[in-house]
Amino acid sequence: MSASNKLPPEVAFLLEAAGSAPSADNSQPWCFEWDGQTLTARVHRRGGFPEDYHATTLALGAATENLAWAIQSLGLDMASWFFGPPGADGAFAQGRVTKPSTIPAGNDVPLWKQRHTNRLPYRPEIDSEVADKLTTCRVGKVEVRVIAGAGIRQAADWVRQASEVRFQTREVNEWFAASLRYGDSPQDLVSGLHVDTLALPPGGVGLLKLMSDWGRLQWLNRLRAYKLFAAIEAANFRKAPLVVAIIGPADRAAAFDAGRCLQRVWLRVTELGLSAQPYYVVADLLNRLESNSVPTQCVTQSSVLQERIRAEYGHENTLHCLLRVGTPVGEIQVSGRLPLNEIMCT
Ligand SMILES: Cc1cc2nc3c(=O)[nH]c(=O)nc-3n(C[C@H](O)[C@H](O)[C@H](O)COP(=O)(O)O)c2cc1C
Numbered sequence: 359m360s361a362s363n364k365l366p367p368e369v370a371f372l373l374e375a376a377g378s379a380p381s382a383d384n385s386q387p388w389c390f391e392w393d394g395q396t397l398t399a400r401v402h403r404r405g406g407f408p409e410d411y412h413a414t415t416l417a418l419g420a421a422t423e424n425l426a427w428a429i430q431s432l433g434l435d436m437a438s439w440f441f442g443p444p445g446a447d448g449a450f451a452q453g454r455v456t457k458p459s460t461i462p463a464g465n466d467v468p469l470w471k472q473r474h475t476n477r478l479p480y481r482p483e484i485d486s487e488v489a490d491k492l493t494t495c496r497v498g499k500v501e502v503r504v505i506a507g508a509g510i511r512q513a514a515d516w517v518r519q520a521s522e523v524r525f526q527t528r529e530v531n532e533w534f535a536a537s538l539r540y541g542d543s544p545q546d547l548v549s550g551l552h553v554d555t556l557a558l559p560p561g562g563v564g565l566l567k568l569m570s571d572w573g574r575l576q577w578l579n580r581l582r583a584y585k586l587f588a589a590i591e592a593a594n595f596r597k598a599p600l601v602v603a604i605i606g607p608a609d610r611a612a613a614f615d616a617g618r619c620l621q622r623v624w625l626r627v628t629e630l631g632l633s634a635q636p637y638y639v640v641a642d643l644l645n646r647l648e649s650n651s652v653p654t655q656c657v658t659q660s661s662v663l664q665e666r667i668r669a670e671y672g673h674e675n676t677l678h679c680l681l682r683v684g685t686p687v688g689e690i691q692v693s694g695r696l697p698l699n700e701i702m703c704t
Pocket residue numbers: 378379380381382383384385413414416417420473474475476477550551635636637638639679692693
């Protein structure tokens with residue numbers, strides 16, 4: 359049985375929780391199976407990112423964290439569930455949905471539904487207790503390091519340098535361009551990255567369209583446009599009141615835990631009435647160095663950056679993601695999600 363309209367309400371509740379997790383470029387790299395007793399969540403490629411891509415594993419971890427929250431709020435037996443990076447069958451979460459389980463009553467919107475990415479600038483002030491509240495969100499060997507003051511300027515420099523490479527990397531640019539949505543058709547609003555969620559300045563949509571073509575971006579890069587784009591990318595980050603670094607071992611199991619940790623931090627941030635925006639560009643560069651997919655002219659600059667990060671966090675660790683945290687100067691359009699019938703495995 360796969361039709362979503364035949365799902366019991368508690369299963370639909372679990373799917374909605376998992377499916378509302380964040381994912382790079384809103385790629386939503388998952389699908390779900392319900393056989394009447396057992397729910398299975400599997401990795402499922404949508405858009406550019408491969409199934410074993412680091413950012414995909416982070417998103418699966420984030421979906422798992424939401425699922426765990428929802429399982430707990432239904433009062434189900436969490437101990438009988440499997441959670442982990444996908445194996446050969448692609449499953450990253452599996453468990454029985456046993457009766458009786460009741461959907462929590464009340465008008466409170468669950469935290470995982472309130473969380474979203476706010477890309478507007480953040481106000482400079484932040485409560486001094488926030489840092490301590492976020493460092494408790496560790497998962498397994500994956501830790502949360504909170505950065506403030508001069509440390510933010512150093513991390514913003516990492517973001518700027520990694521972005522310079524990102525704007526010279528064809529694959530990243532093409533994946534990003536393919537994820538962009540400009541229209542207002544139902545499909546544009548639920549899949550991919552809608553430009554209305556990006557907090558672009560006037561003229562920003564036109565520039566994005568211009569840069570989306572690799573030939574044109576290469577031409578602009580001859581004028582060193584990548585330096586300007588990277589400085590723009592790092593600007594809001596540099597002014598953030600607080601930054602969070604998710605760090606831990608580089609293996610796939612740790613990447614999955616890093617996704618859970620990222621989402622645990624983000625839910626806590628939401629609970630505290632704050633917002634967050636992930637910056638994946640540095641982690642992406644570190645992974646590209648490992649897979650030899652950094653453009654030749656950027657390898658030296660990238661290796662220097664890698665050494666700086668190792669000096670900061672230790673050779674046994676990698677940086678899985680950065681997040682800026684704070685109170686945004688305004689509201690922003692929220693990304694949509696595929697309806698349940700489109701996230702069932704076929
Ligand atoms: C692994 C990962 C990497 C991300 N990287 C970035 C990023 O570099 N910049 C950014 O603005 N948003 C980033 N995001 C946020 C996603 O674009 C966002 O979660 C997605 O579009 C869905 O929107 P929502 O978070 O508002 O629900 C990232 C999210 C994840 C899970």
